[in-house]
Amino acid sequence: MTRHWSLPSFSLRCLHVWRRNLLVWKKLALASMIGNLADPMLYMLGFGYGLGRMMPDAFGGTTYIAFLAAGTVCSSTMMSASFEAMYSGFSRMHVQKTWEAIMNAPLDLDDVVLGEAVWAASKSLLSGLAVLLVAAALGLCASSLALWVIPVILITGLAFGSLGLIVTALSPSYDFFVYYMTLAITPMMLMSGVFFPADQLPPAVHLATALLPLSHAVDLVRPLMSGQVPAQWALHLCVLAAYAIIGFYLALALTRRRLLK
């Protein structure tokens, strides 16, 4: 029992896990891009322009599409990291037994799980970055401060990749992920200020959003894209980092419990 909770020990070989996933991704890149990139973009443009036209003054000087673009950068990052860590991770861990094959080589489970978490974050970086680039192309980034969004995407991706890996470690089958998507991810997306300002929520609910990692990502990305230094940026970063680090540790311990007998 206690050995499952011992501190992680990594080697540089975790990079080989990352590179393996990259090679698979390269082969399937087109389909993966359409799902991960086109989908959020379509929602952003459709709702941003369509709804935005109906409420030109509701967002205090900024347009709805600019407001929504910042939210979409974050939600797209969250979705991409979560899907990769859950569905693809589960395929590699449970269905294809890829992790088992890797652990027959001189890599530890710790290396595999770290490689997977960083891989999920890398994929989500691509998704978040794509939305950011489109937003920039549409003139929705006010200044070069928007470049700071990139590290925020990365740490958000790590946080959701780690959380996804926790679910994967607990999951008996693919069906299990529906619970997490419906009970955690969807409410989080609605409560974290992606589509509308979180202060529109009932006060008690609004207070609770402070616990959600996505709302901290949104609170960083939205000001950065509109050319302001986010208020309490260090706090938001610390919360995201805590989700990433504690989430990873939990994911690792639970995966050890599942796979190491």
Next chain:
Amino acid sequence: MDNLDPDFTIRENLQVYGRYFDLSAAEVNARIPALLEFAGLANRGDDNLRALSGGMKRRLTLARALINDPDLIFLDEPTTGLDPQARHLIWQRLRQLLAQGKTIFLTTHFMDEAERLCSRLAVMDHGRMIASGTPRELVERHIEPQVVEVFGDGAGAWAKEQGTRLAERCETAGETVFCYVHDAAALIDDLAARSELRYVHRPANLEDVFLRLTGRDLRD
């Protein structure tokens, strides 16, 4: 069930696995032709994994395990689920590895596999080692050298009347009577006169030893 990478070609499977051992791309690529040859997959390096049969995948898995040129190789039931041709090819490859001086640690349920490949063998039952030695030693030590299997209508009745008298030991499993003897001549004479019974006379093998040591009950 294998854990090869279904999204990769045969060559990529070997290349990616070589990286896990921190081998350079040049080192791995230099080893791949010999490994493909070993697996009987020469010239098929660029084939998609989905195009391979079960036997080919098993050989590729074995070749992949050799990517770092190990001295000691652990194999768990390497031929389970393969057809006889595929199984014989694997056995031939394993003997080739033994001839190169490699050590193979193999677990199997196939006694003929153990008999063909092992120089030293341990019988495990409920997680404990209950006998060990060379295959021949085990047969000599634990069982009579000759076996006559008798089957057909009335085999059970025959065993009660004649079998127990003519053989040193008789065991009934299903509808077959196994008679263990040092000299089968008297037994065969008796059986030859009975047209309703059929029989097979053969030397004792490891399977007999295994059943002797672990019993004939199902292990579920």
